Structure formats: C-alpha cells, structure tokens
Amino acid sequence: MPRHFCAYIAGIDGLRAIAVLAVIVFHLGYLNVLPGGFVGVDMFFVISGYVISQSLSERSSDGLGACLADFYRRRCVRILPALLCVLLVSFVLSALFMPQFWLSNHFNRTGLAAFVGLSNVVLAQHTQTYFSPGSDLNPFLHTWSLGVEEQFYLVFPGLFWLWLRYRSRVWLARALLPVLASASLLICAIQSTGAPLSAFYLLPGRFWELAAGAMLFQAMGTRRGVMTSGALPQAALIAGAVLLLGSFWLARPGPFPFPWALVTVAGTLLMLAGIILPAPETTSPLQRALCSPALTYLGRLSYSLYLWHWPVRVFFQWTTGLQLLWVQCLYPLLVFALAAASYHWIERPVRANPSAWLRTPRRTVALSGAAVGLCALMAVAITRTPEFFSLSQTRDSYTWHAYRHWPREPVPKIEDPRLENRQLFVLGDSHAAAYRTLFKWISLQLGIEVIEYERGGCGVLTLIASDTARCAERREADFKDIAARARPGDIVFLPSLRMPELDGLDWARGEEAVVNELLAGIEREQQAAQASALVTLSRLYALDVQVLVEAPKPLFKAAPSRCSDWFNQMNPVCAPGLTVFRHTLQRLRAPQLALLTRLQQQHPALAVWDPFPVLCPTDVCSAYDRNNGKPLFFDSNHLSGHGNRVLAPSFSAALQALWGITPLE
Template sequence: MSDPTPRHDNAIDGLRAIAVLAVVIFHVDASLLPGGFSGVDLFFVVSGFVISQSLASRPYDHMGRYLLDFYRRRVLRLLPALLLVLLATFLLSTLFIPRGGGSSEQYDHTGFAAILGISNLVLAWQVEDYFSWGASLNPYLHTWSLGVEEQFYLLFPLLFLIWLRAAKSRVWVRWLLPALAVGSMAFAAWQSTAAPDQAFYLLPARFWELAAGALLYQCIALRTPSRHWQAWALPGLVLVVVGFAFESDLQFPFPGAIATVIGTVMLLAASTAANGERKKNPLVHVLGSRPLVYIGRLSYSLYLWHWPLLVLLRWTYGLQGVALWAYPVMLFALASASYHWVESPIRNAAVARRARSPIILGAALAAVVASLGIAWAMPHFNEQLSLSRTRDSYVWRTYLHPAWMPVEPIDAPSLRGRKLIVTGDSLSTSFRPMTSIAARQFGMELIVISEPGCSFTNLMRADSRACVPARDKALARIEREARPGDIVLLSSLRMQELRGLDWSRGEAQVFQELAMQRTSADAAGAARDAEATLARLQALQVHVIISAPMPVFKSDPFRCSDVFNRMNPACKAGLTVPRAAMEAMRAPQMALLHDLLERYRMLQVWDPLPLLCNEDHCDAMDGTTPLFFDREHLSGHGNRILLPDFERLLLEIGTASGDGPSADPA
C-alpha cells in the first residue's frame, strides 16, 4: 500500500479550525450560524481520517504492541487536557453555580461520566435533549462527542489492523468497513426518528461519520490520489457551508449530517491530493494558512474550554455587554495556555516517549481514579466551598427534617398514629420540611408519593395522558396503605408557569393573555379529573387536603441571589409579582375548589398564598431570605413560614374527627 500522507497536512488543521469556530459561534448565538453544531460532524470525519493515518504509520506485526501503542498515544494526546478542564469545571461550578436540585445532580453525573469517557451514555437517557434550555446550563454537555470518539477508538483499531494485514489478499476485508458504515447509516436513519436522543449521542448512529474519514484514507491508500481531486474543494466547501449556515428540519444525525459529512470528505480528498504539490487549489491553500493552522492546533483545547466558560457566564453575569467581548479573549487565552503548557509538553515529553505503554496506561488509569475522587468531593462539600448564598441548605433546600434534629412535640392524641400521605408533582417534595416536621410533632407516619412533572388535580385542565399511569399508581398505593382517618395532601402546580414569557410587552398584557388561554374544555377536564380522584379517596374515608394555587414568579431566586449573578438577564424580570395578577390567574381554580368543597365533606382547602403575599405584591424573598427556591417551589425557609398554619389545619382535622385512627380490621 502506498503511504498517502508523507508529511503533515496543514489543511487538516484548517478544517479543524473551521469546525471548532462553527461550534463556538453556534453555542454563543445559534442565530448567527444555525447549523454550526454540525461542526462536530466535521470533526468526526476528520478524526476517522487522521486516526487511520496514525494507525497506518505504525508497525503492525504484533497485535498487542500495536493496540497498546495506539492507546498510549491517544491517552497522552487527549487525557491530560481533558482532566484539567473537567476538574477546573467542577471547581468553578462548585464556587459559582448554585445547586439546583435534580438538575445539579444531572450535571454532576455528566461530569463524572465525562472523566470515564461515557458522558454521551448519560446524556442519551436524560430528560432534556441537546437543544433544550436546561441542557444549555450543563457545563459538561459538550463532552458527549469525546465519548463517541473514545468509544470508536475501542473498536476501530482492531478493524483497521485486519484491513492492514489482509486487504490485499482477501476481498471481504475491503468490504468490512463499508458494510459497517452502511449498517450504521441504516440504523441512524431508523433511530433518528424512533429515538432521536440516543441517535444524537450514541456511537451506533454516529459510526458512519467517523468511518467516512477512514474509508477515504483506505481508498487513497489503495489508489494514489489524482491531482484533479483538488477540484472537489469548492463543492466540498459549499456543502459544509450549507450544513453550517442553515438550520435543517431533517433529523440528526441522519439525514441531517449528510451535507457536512460529504463536504468534509471532499475537502479532505482535495487537500490530500494537493499535499506536496507546488500548485495548490486556492481553497486548499487558504485552509493551510497560518492563522487557520494555529487555531486548528488549538482546536481540542478550544473545544474543551469553550462550553464550560460559556455556561459559567450564563450562570453568573450573563453573556451580555463586556462579557460578550471578553469571552473570546478568555477562551483563546485558556486554550493557548492549555495547548502550550499541558497538551504539547506532556505529549512530547521525553519520558512519555520512552515509557512503555503499560506504564503510561497505568498512570492514566490512576489519574482517572484520582480525578473521580476529587470531582466527587467538590459537590459533596458544596456548603464549605461555594461562594453562593444558596450553599445554606437549611434556608434554601427542601430536605426531609433529619431524624437527629429535635422538634417540639405537639400533644394531639387524635392525630397520633395516623398517616400523612403527600402526593402530586414536584411541589409535593417541595413541602418536605413542613410535612416532615409536622408529622414528627404529631407522631404521624409520613408517606411522600411524588411524580415530578405530573400534577394530580391541577384544577386548570385535565391531567396529562402521559401522567395518568403515574396518577393511578399513586392512588392505588394510597388505597392499599391508607386507613380511615388518615390524611392525604394533594399538592401540585396549579398555576401557569411564567418561564420564558416576553415581559417587554408589559405585565398587564402578558397576564391577560395567560388568563385567556384556559378554555371551557380545560375547565371541564379539570373538574372531571378532580372529581374522579376525590371519589376514590372518599371511598377510603380519609381526610383530603388540597393546597390552593400558590404564587409563581418570573425569575428564579436561586439564580439571582448573589452579587455575581444579580445582573444576569435571567433575573431581569424580577422576583416580585402583583398579588392582583396572582389572584386573577388562580380565580378559576379557586372557583372549582369552592364547588368541590360543597360536595365532598372530607375535603379541606389549605391556602398558603395569604401567608406568602402582602396586600399588593407577592415576593419570592423575605427580605434577604428566600421564601421560594425557584419560580414555583418553596425554599426551606418558606416551608417553616407555612408550618404553623399547616399545623393549625391538621389540629382542626384531628379535633373534628374524634379520637384517632380506627382500629386495624386485622
């Protein structure tokens, strides 16, 4: 086989530069380059081509040494900078990013998985997709593509070794990689529709992109490239520009990535044909220009740093004003430092070149284990390390009241031994401090049955069809475990969310539009589902409490509590809403509750809103102390503000119902 790469091809660095710049621009402002995220697809094709070059340049007479040498070089090339960026991101996240409940845990899991090279596996089964609002705040999101490449490296070297040894003597070997690529494309075509998140993040639907670069190398190795291939540069560039510049409605990665992949293959073919030629295609010459080559050499570090730095700005000051201009300066400074002080020195160190592969790989494993330990410790010591006021978990969080922390008992024999069952969406867990303290004070057993995102008796509309199984499962458990006289608290979000609304048009207009969204069909569905739930609970002879709709807010207190994030555009809408607007928003729900009260004697309505609002406004903060954690959920402090009134209601129920729970029939 001929060696198609007698020397380093600067145009490949130019392609890397184009890819990383496209990704960065897209992440800063997607409207500037709607398809810029497909720069990753360009990376994949180039990676398949370059890895093939690297594998072909090494002796392959001994499989074990061949594979170990490949992994040694990959580890030295990729791992040091990756671990540096991930540990720096864990530290900066701990210092500046407030802990946000389940989302923070998702971010942590993504970061831990990134250290192991499997963050794409974690992201593929998270609720939010790559383009969602929540994903844009995950500082480890970008590592998914590194996971795809690292998993490709586990499989591809062996395939390539088979090709090196037998491509000339066995025809089927030449068709092995093309067959796998076609199979991957077919799988991607199916999975991009059937399971788009898994198709986007996982290797099986991405393998064909990396294989495209490898197939180009194999074609060139078996046949000397023609100088006429340089003419492919222009159409190749056009295809890449089309992939970057236009937001496609096509599913990704197939067929949405086809233009970028084919264009990249054509550009690689043109640059390979021009390599060593005196007369080069002008586009190939531009790709090999010094500025693009330097950016291309920085591309790995640029890719590693660009996303955590961007997310950190989104969490703190925001990508606005001076930060918008400082971002590229900080990014290139970090990437240059990482490349010149970490990537290059470690990869080119004499000791690294002389050390045997098992020693390098053993040191890499030790570094990964140590990094996992350090990364795990940072969020677990958040209260000691964080610079955010939200580090005070007693004030901000809604944990169950710990068993070791004493409470003042309340003598109420009529309540002792009963069960307090709390069920609903995530608001049911946001009542945990209040309900767990009250249960211990009265000697009750607390049971929390929560299904985040699924409201029961939301009073605004019919329950979501997707949530009906969860609702029925919760009711079935209550029917199994509840005894006559037990108390069931139905707690759900019963107000429209204010997230993502355009407040520049004025509060009055926005609230008026919200009021007009509820239709007569919504009202009928809400009444039907509420009555169906109450009928099942009434048959159990339990007492039912429905929490009335509480105020909702335009900004998240936990994101706007510190000096370094109060100026963030996400906080601009404010943490105060007019009480009149809240009363108007919940008027239909309150009317339905009044109607239900008339017909269900075991029902009580508990209304926290008067305790959380003054005559004019509802504030998410009680001075400098939070009443709410985010736009809808109470804080720990808010729970303790409501506790006395909730205790009063429980005492009323206990007093009205006599001397305690009925005897167990058994």
C-alpha cells in the first residue's frame, strides 16, 4: 500500500467537526435549528469505518495476530485515557449534584457498563428511548455510540485482514463485508419499527453504517488523490452536503435509524469521496472550507468534545437549567475548554509520547485493563456512598427517600389473632416502589408479610387509561404468582399514578387552559380505563382476596428534590413552584373518583384508601409538611420517606378495617 494512501487527510477532520457540532447543537436545542442533528453520530460511524480501515491497511504485511495486537494497542491508547477521565468526573459530579432517585440505578449501571464498552446494551434493556424525557438526565447516555464502535472493533479487524490478504484470490473475502452490511441493514429496517431500542443502540442494527465507511475504503483502493479534474469530486461534495443538511433538518426520532440514517450515510460517503479523490492541486471552495484550520482543529477535538458536551449539559440541566441566557453563553465555552484541555493534556501526550509501558501490545492491554478496573472500582465506591459526596439536601435519605428504612421512631405494635399469617400483596408502577418506607412500617406494626410486585411505567388499574399493553406479560406473571400464594382474606393493594403528571407542562398558557386540556384527555380514556379496571378486578376477586385501591394523591408542577438546594433553586423547571391549589387537584381527580364509584357499584367489596386529605389538609397543597418543613414528596409525584411516615397511620387503619379490626380494639 503506498505511503501517501495512509497520510493525514485534513478534510476528514473538517467532516468530524461538522458531525460533532450537529450533535451538540441538537442536544442544546438552540432555536430548534437542527432538529435532526442527532444524525451526526451516524456520520461518525461512517467516518470511523473509513479511518479504521485506513489504519488497518498500514499493517497489511503483518500476520493476523500482529495486526490485531497493534490495532488494539492503538485503540486502547486512543480511546481510554480521555474516556476514563470523563467517566470518573461524571460519577463524582453525579454524587455531588444529582439526587438519588428511581432512575439513579439505571444511570449508574449505564456509566459502569461504559468502562467496558457495554453501555449501549444496558440502555437497550431499558424502557426509555434515546429521545425520552428522562433519558436527557443520564450523564452517561452518550457513551452508547462508543459501545457500538468498540463492539465493532471486536469483529471488524479480522474481517478486514481477510480482505487485505485474500481479496484477489478468494471471492468470499470480497463478499463477506457487503453481505454482513446488507444483513445489518435488513435488521435495522425491521427493528426500527418492531424493536426500536435494539435498532438504535445495538451493533446488529448499526453495523452497516460503520461497514459503509470501510467499503468505501475498499472500493477506492489506491485511487486516492489521483483525480485531476475537480468536477466530479466537487459534485460529490455538494450532493453529500445537500443530503447531510437535509438529514440535519428533516430527520426525526421515530422510526430511526431506518430510513433516515440511509440519507446521512449516503451524504457522508459522498463527502468522504469528494474529499479523498481529488489531487491536492484540484481543491474546491467547499473542500478548502473543510480543510480550514478552525474546522480541522475542532475535528481533532471532536472525540473530547463529544465526551464532554453531554455530561456538562446534563449537570447544567440538573442544577441551573439550560434556559438561562448566561448558561447558554457559558456552556459552549466550558465544553470547548474541557475538550481542549482533554485533548492537549490527556489525548495527545499519551498518543504522541507513550511511555515504555504503552509501546508493546501486551503491556498496553495489561495496563489498560488495570486502569479500567481501578477506575471502575472507584466509580462503584462513589455510587455506594453518594451521601458522602452529595451537596444536596436529599443526602438525608431517611427524610427524602422511600427506602425500606428501619423506623427511628417507636412503632406501636398491634397484636390481634385476625392478623396472624396475613399477607399484603402490592401490585403497581413506581408509585408502589415509592411506598417502601410505609410497607416496612406496616410489616413491623401489624406483623404481616408484604409482597411487592413493582415495575416503573406499568400501572395497574390506573383509572386514567387502560393498563399498558407492553406490561401485559409481566402483569400476567404477577397475577399468577399472587394466585399461587394468596390465602382467602389477604389484601391486594393497587397503588399507581392516577392523575396526569403536572411537571414539564406549559403553565405559562394559564392554569385553566392546561387543566381543561388534561381533563379532556382523561375523558377520552375513561371508557378504556373502566374496561381495563373491570378485567383486573374480576381476575383478583376470583382469587378470594380483598382489593384496596389508592385514590389519586396530590401532584405538583415541580420536583422538591430538584428545587430545594442553593445550586438548583434558580432552575426554570422550579418556576411553577411547589404548591398547587386544592380545588385544582380536586378537579383533576374528580373523573377518577367517579370511576371508582362506578367500579364499586359492580364490585361492592372494593375498598378505596384516600391519602389526599392527609397530604393536603388545607386549601393549598404543598410538597412540604407545614408542621415541620420536611418534604412530603421526593419529586413531583412520588412520596418521600417522610411522606410515607405521615401516611402510615392512615394506611394501617385502612388495612385493619378490611380485616375487621378497629384502632380502639
């Protein structure tokens, strides 16, 4: 392979700069100018496929073992130093500024998996997509693309070495990569609608994008820089730029990657060809722009820019918010400064002047493994002791978190033969999990066993819509387990989110308009909600158990856990406040209460426990206890540990009544 074929190509760095800038602008949502800017990641995949092929071609004369060993040595030196730094800093900042909440475990798992290139697998197993509202609070979300690339690196080098060695003699060596890329594209097309999380996050649905860049390298061979006419390369550049601009403006999250990634991949391939093919003396204005010092410098920074831009965005979102003008001005400066520092002080020194330990593959891999292991252990230690680092009031987990706390206060024990061997089954969504403190208290007071079945987003008998179809399999398994374990007279408690969430809505339109819109939505779903509820109740009453339904609790327009500290109280998400008029919430829950009444007409034994009067005893409902200033709620709709303890006597009385006991006995 001629030496000039492996020389530095400035225009590729210019293309990298465009890709990373598109991603950053999309994630910040500046005036929504690039609603499809997330396709910048697809550009990176194509560019990586080409550049990795170029890198492997430099060792075409080596045997497979030597080729792979050198490749992985260079990948470790290239990827790990900056990545480990960003991951550790992100874990520390998470502990400092982020409250531990119901998604924290998922965030931590994502970050820990990123150390070994598997964060995309963790994300694919979650219920939220890349574009879901909760995902933009995960400081490790962006590492999914690194996971895809790192998994590609496990498969591709061997395939490419076979092509280098045998392409002229064995047709299979030439056909292998195109066949695999075609299969991947087919998988992508099928999964984009049938399994969108797998299509987006996992290698089988993304392999074709990286392979496209590699196949461009294979197709061009040694013809780089030999086209003396600038007309064809210039046409390719312009056509590619048009396709990329179209995808930046028109691509939408669903379904994705197919078909919109096809446009991005085609545009990137055309621009790569337009950059690579012309001889040095036949440059066009667009090519000169791509090779400009400013753009190529940003391209060299692109890896560090990508690594830093997302966690910085997330931590601003958790603290000050992103809407403030001074934050929007500071953000790009801070990201650029961190990326430049990372590039000049971490990336370049390690790559340009590696120590003796990084000059041989065996030593490099051993040292890299040790560094990854040490950093991962440090991250685990941070996740297990967040209260040691936290600057937030929420570090007081006994007050804020609905964990299975052992009560610090004395629990008045109730001994009654009617409680002997009783069981309380709890079936619901994250609101069931938000009662864990209460369930611990109840089990100690009444001496009963509490058996919990909880899954976020999988409400049961929600009263505002039919129960979610995607949770049907899990719900059926829970019903069968209850049927196998329940004894006559046991209680099945059904807590769930039973009012539309109020946070994140456009309250600037006026409370009346927003509430009317929410009520209209509830009304549209009432018939389906009733039908679903009747099916659930029929299933449960067939088991000879008692059913207790939680009436809708108060909800709030902002989250106390995000709005109670000096570093987040100015966040615009806190502007709606932590109080709501009682009559507003009564209007929002009136249709659900009416539905409960209709359900009781068909199932007279149905019991209802209403926590609303306890949590909101005055005309203004507050997320904080007016008696002592402690939070009743952790976020806008989930109870705090203190809120659990406030409700415990009321809930205990409801259970005792169902078992024929009165508090006076």
